[in-house]
Amino acid sequence: MISVQNLTLSLEGQRVLKDVSTTLPDHGITAIIGPNGAGKSTLLHSVAALRAPDSGSVTLNGADIHATPAAERAKLLAILTQSQPQIPRLTVRDLVAFGRWPHHRGRPGPEDHALVHAAISQFELHRIESAQLDTLSGGQRQRAYVAMAWAQGTPYMLLDEPLSALDPRVSRSIMSRLHQISRPGRDTRAVVIVLHDLQIAAQWADYVVALKDGELFAEGIAGSVLADAPLSALYDSEISVRPLDDGRIAVLT
Structure with a gap:
């Protein structure tokens, strides 16, 4: 699994991540959520060693990912950023x-x-x-x-807002395939994905990491974070979560 310990990171002199510690599971879909400017993409990029922290560490199965040679790291982590050539x-x-x-x-x-x-x-x-x-x-x-x-x-796929500007049908198609490949099996992958759409997180995520103002706000199995009180406090807005007949939940903003 990926362990983030006391991670602090600044960009252009501004503190973006502040003493963040979390563990990203080695299976299923982990959604990173939070308001704009919370540090979601920065956390993902640091996990992929695209950004060096001011302090703290990121380890994969105990090995410092930032000290791992790039050629070896590319066999452990696949990163898809928002901007593609x-x-x-x-x-x-x-x-x-x-x-x-x-x-x-x-x-x-x-x-x-x-x-x-x-x-x-x-x-x-x-x-x-x-x-x-x-x-x-x-x-x-x-x-x-x-x-x-x-x-x-790679055992881990790190995806930074891959659904941005996509219509619901395409988003559902991509998430359905990510869900399929992240299930237990011989070729299973752990998917870590930055999301803005809370309904997509509610439908597909197994685990959720929530950031606010560069700090870890909450983490846990999806149902524990995607609930009325945590989401309302996270986004400083009234948010309701309601169960659906098929066992899923609806997020009402």
Whole structure:
């Protein structure tokens, strides 16, 4: 599992994370939620060693992730940030194949080709695998990038607001696949995802980490954090949570 201990981090002289300690499970979907400016993306980037902390540590199975060589880290963590490069004439298959680079370093073998094929199948990209990225819709592109992260074959997938600006149908499609690959099994992945949509968190998350003003506000199984009192205090706004007939919950803001 990923352990964050007393993490403090500043950006451009401003304290963004303040003594944050949390544990990210090695299974299921963990949603990182909180108001704008809470430090959600910064926490995810620090876990991926994209941002060095002022103090504190991030360890994966006891090893300091910031001290782990990048080549080894890329076999442990796949990170998908909010901003993705738009490379002309790059096809969906080419993009997904980039996920295998940490393993083959330019010499792909049968296993790499098989995992690229599996990623295209997993995220239903068959019909567009030869299409160039700049010809696709935003939802299709995002699905391709998530497939690339899956193809990387890491125990953890770290996704920074991958549903931003996507319509409900596309968001549901992506989350359904993330839920499927995060269930127990031989190829299970732990998914850590920054979310703004509380209803999506309520529907799909197993565990929730809530940040406010750069500090850990609450964490625990989804039902313990996604409740009236914690959410209302987290967002300084009246929020109600109601059970649905199918066992899920509805978040009313």
